Amino acid sequence: MVLPEVLRVRLAPHPTxxxxxxxxxxxxxxxxxxxxxxxxxxxxxxxxxxxxxQCGTASMGFLNLRRCSGCASFWYCxxxxxxxxxxxxHRKICxxxxxxxxxxxxxxxxxHDKMDALLLSQMLADPAPWWNASGSAxxxxxxxxxxxxxxxxxxxxxxxxxxxxxxxxxATAETAALAKELYSRFGNNNFVVQDHLNSVGxxxxxxxxxxxxxxxxxxxxxxxxxxxxKPLTMEVVALRDIAAGEEVTVPYLxxxxxxxxxxxxxxxxxxxxxxxxxxxxxxxxxPVASPPQRGSEELRDMETALRAFALGGDEHxxxxxxxxxxxxxxxxxxxxxxHESYLPSLSELFSKLSHEGPFVDAIEAGITQLALYxxxxxxxxxxxxxxxxxxxxxxxxxxxxxxxxxxxxxxxxREEQAxxxxxxxxxxxxxxxxxxxxxxxxxxxxxLRDMMSGRCDAVDD
Ligand SMILES: C[S@@+](CC[C@H](N)C(=O)[O-])C[C@H]1O[C@@H](n2cnc3c(N)ncnc32)[C@H](O)[C@@H]1O
Numbered sequence: 001m002v003l004p005e006v007l008r009v010r011l012a013p014h015p016t017x018x019x020x021x022x023x024x025x026x027x028x029x030x031x032x033x034x035x036x037x038x039x040x041x042x043x044x045x046x047x048x049x050x051x052x053x054q055c056g057t058a059s060m061g062f063l064n065l066r067r068c069s070g071c072a073s074f075w076y077c078x079x080x081x082x083x084x085x086x087x088x089x090h091r092k093i094c095x096x097x098x099x100x101x102x103x104x105x106x107x108x109x110x111x112h113d114k115m116d117a118l119l120l121s122q123m124l125a126d127p128a129p130w131w132n133a134s135g136s137a138x139x140x141x142x143x144x145x146x147x148x149x150x151x152x153x154x155x156x157x158x159x160x161x162x163x164x165x166x167x168x169x170x171a172t173a174e175t176a177a178l179a180k181e182l183y184s185r186f187g188n189n190n191f192v193v194q195d196h197l198n199s200v201g202x203x204x205x206x207x208x209x210x211x212x213x214x215x216x217x218x219x220x221x222x223x224x225x226x227x228x229x230k231p232l233t234m235e236v237v238a239l240r241d242i243a244a245g246e247e248v249t250v251p252y253l254x255x256x257x258x259x260x261x262x263x264x265x266x267x268x269x270x271x272x273x274x275x276x277x278x279x280x281x282x283x284x285x286x287p288v289a290s291p292p293q294r295g296s297e298e299l300r301d302m303e304t305a306l307r308a309f310a311l312g313g314d315e316h317x318x319x320x321x322x323x324x325x326x327x328x329x330x331x332x333x334x335x336x337x338x339h340e341s342y343l344p345s346l347s348e349l350f351s352k353l354s355h356e357g358p359f360v361d362a363i364e365a366g367i368t369q370l371a372l373y374x375x376x377x378x379x380x381x382x383x384x385x386x387x388x389x390x391x392x393x394x395x396x397x398x399x400x401x402x403x404x405x406x407x408x409x410x411x412x413x414r415e416e417q418a419x420x421x422x423x424x425x426x427x428x429x430x431x432x433x434x435x436x437x438x439x440x441x442x443x444x445x446x447x448l449r450d451m452m453s454g455r456c457d458a459v460d461d
Contacts, residue, residue: 004034004035004036004037004207005035005036005037005233006032006033006034006035007034007035007036007207008023008024008025008027008031008032008033008034009021009022009023009024009033009034009211009248010022010024011210011211012247014213014247016272016275017213017272018152019210019211020213020247021033021034021211021212021213021247021248021249022245022246022247022248023242023243023244023245023246023247023248024244025244026241026242026243026244027238027241027242028238028241029238029239029240029241029380029431030237030238030430030431030432030433031237031238032235032236032237032238033220033236033237033238033242033248034207034208034211034212034234034235034236035233035234035235035236036205036207036208036233036234036236037144037205037231037232037233038203038204038205038231038232038233038234039123039144039145039148039204039205039206040088040089040119040122040123040203040204041056041119041193041201041202041203041204041232042115042118042119042122042201042202042203043056043193043200043201044115044199044200044201045111045114045115047200047201048073048075049065049067049075050065050075051065051075051200051201052065052075052076052077052081052228053074053075053076053081053085054076054077054081054082054084054085054232055077055081055226055227055228055229055230055231055232056193056195056200056201056224056226056232057077057226057227057228057437058195058226058437059077060437060438060439063077063228065077066078066082068082068090068094070094070095071093071094071095071097071098072098073097073098073101074090074094074097077228077229078228078229080229081228081229088122088125088126089121089122089123089125089126090125091125092125092126092166092167092170093121093122093125093165093166093167095167096165096166096167096168097165100121100163100165101114101165103163105163106163109162109163113162114162115201115202116162116183116186116190116202117162117163117164117165118165119186119190119202119204120161120162120164120179120182120183120186121164121165121166123182123204124164124166124170124175124178124179124182125166127170127175127178129145130145130149130178130182131178132145133145133146133148133149134149134178134181141207141210144206144207145206147206147207147210148182148185148189148204148206148209149181149182149185150210151185151189151206151209151210152185152188152189152271153184153185153188154184154185154186154187154188154189154269154270154271155187155188155267155268155269155270155271156184156187159180160183161176161179161180161183162183164179185209187269187270188269188270188271189204189206189209190202190203190204190205190209191203191204191205191208191209191222191234193224193232193234194222194223194224194435194436195224195226195435195436195437195440196386196435196436196437196440196441197382197383197386200436203224203232203234205234208222208234208236211248212236212248212249212250213247213249213250214249214250214251214252214253214266214270214272214274214276215249215250215251215274215276216251216255216262216274216276216278216279217249217255217276217277217278217324217325217378218239218249218250218251218255218378219238219239219240219242219246219248219249219324219378220236220237220238220239220242220248220249220250221236221237221239221250221251221381221382221432222234222235222236222237222250223235223237223432223433223435223436224435224436225434225435225436226436226437235435236248236250237431237432237433239378239379239380239381239431239432240324240378240379240380249276252266252269252270253265253266254383255278255376255377255381256343256372256373256376256377256383258338258339258340259279259282259283259286259338260340261340262274262279263279277325277328278325278327278376281325281327281328282327282338285332285335285338288335288336288338288339289335289336289339290336290339290341291336291337291339291341291342292336294345294349302333302334302336302337303368303371305331305333305334306334306337306368306371306372306375307367307368307371309330309331309334309371309375310326310370310371310372310374310375311367311370311371311374315363315364315367315417316413316416316417316420317420318367318370318420318421318424320374320379320384320424320427320428321374321379322379323379324378324379325378326374326375327375327376330375337372337375342372343369343372346365346368346369346372347369349365350362350365350366350369350390353365354366354390354393354394354397357401359394359395359397359398359401360398362394363391363394363395363398363417366387366390366391366394367391369387370384370387370388370391373387380428380431380432381428382428382429382432384424384428385424385425385426385427385428385429385432385441386425386429386441388421388422388424388425388428389421389422389425389429389441389444389445389448391421392418392419392421392422392425392445392448393448395414395417395418395421396418396448396451396452398414399411399414399415399418402414415452418452419449419452422445422448422449422452425441425445426442426445429441429442429445430442
């Protein structure tokens with residue numbers, strides 16, 4: 001039996017999604033709605049030897065990870081994690097792992113399928129609980145095996161199952177059938193484990209999968225705090241106040257992706273057409289006109305109007321909107337911001353200018369991007385805070401690289417602007433809270449504030 005640390009939702013019937021997670025008590029922005037353990041996780045290949053394969057904690061230079069002396073391909077933060085992994089699956093996988101990952105069948109898989117192949121192998125390393133669960137007519141939310149088998153199957157119909165790393169003799173027809181059953185629920189139920197919004201692994205969290213539906217205007221978001229020797233958990237955090245009885249939704253993908261990309265991905269991977277407020281709005285304004293050319297007067301006017309609409313128009317007194325669906329009141333002349341080409345080109349420009357300068361231009365592009373985020377994302381969405389932090393760093397770099405000819409008054413104005421962006425980042429990211437590894441964005445804000453109150457040092461990424 002595996003009980004969640006926190007579970008403040010109950011299941012209620014949903015017209016198209018089978019069930020929905022409904023809040024049983026009111027939640028404040030930042031409250032945990034659910035804290036649920038992983039049944040199984042794998043870390044991404046690029047995280048190997050830097051993160052514990054069991055708890056997901058990054059070494060950060062202070063954890064001395066030990067390497068499995070059998071396969072030399074798994075690393076652990078200590079004996080507790082190593083023993084847990086050994087007992088759960090590694091004793092069945094260790095010997096064959098290296099030959100398996102070198103095999104042509106495995107090598108032919110996509111990066112995503114490679115991780116799923118290892119995840120599925122781990123889950124089947126000890127099939128006994130799955131046999132028991134599949135033989136049982138009952139399902140219980142306190143049992144991850146029956147809960148997983150009760151999850152909706154994904155829309156994929158080609159019957160594909162990745163190759164498995166199993167000990168000789170374990171690859172029977174029954175195991176293959178069981179693998180098919182489990183894998184049919186992977187694509188639409190499993191989660192990408194993130195650290196500071198970067199993907200670091202894949203995880204199976206049956207309870208979270210059973211409860212939380214998707215919305216592109218979610219009122220909650222998932223995070224994965226890690227701690228040495230502690231089981232990897234998923235935390236679902238309220239992004240705004242949620243009333244008792246309200247559905248709690250999370251984003252399955254980035255709501256800032258273009259409308260058609262989101263629709264296609266949700267249909268292909270999850271088997272549904274999204275009917276959230278953002279999708280309904282965007283469907284209503286399709287086809288979106290292309291934005292004016294970069295560098296044109298028309299684009300400058302559109303972006304000035306966007307900044308004024310979303311952030312108040314004064315780049316030294318930026319206000320983030322509290323409206324959960326600001327896009328619904330977006331003037332028609334700003335609709336081209338939803339064109340599939342617009343955000344990629346704007347974020348590429350901000351990224352380039354904030355590294356190479358001129359920083360003044362980077363700040364303008366960055367504020368426009370913040371305005372777009374404020375329109376697309378709901379209040380307190382973590383990407384808004386991460387971007388405000390990037391803006392704070394860029395303004396601080398402008399201050400630090402100002403030449404002796406710069407007027408003291410201008411520098412003061414920019415110092416205050418850098419603080420303003422850090423205040424915004426703090427406000428948003430404190431709702432999402434600490435997540436992933438230590439020294440995440442909230443830690444970066446603290447470091448930056450120290451630098452700003454002391455000496456001047458340009459900030460590296
Ligand atoms: C992780 S499960 C969510 C829990 C699910 N509702 C249940 O009752 O078990 C994902 C599946 O739920 C359904 N789903 C999730 N969000 C949805 C939405 N916004 N609209 C329609 N169906 C949705 C889809 O069938 C999707 O493949």
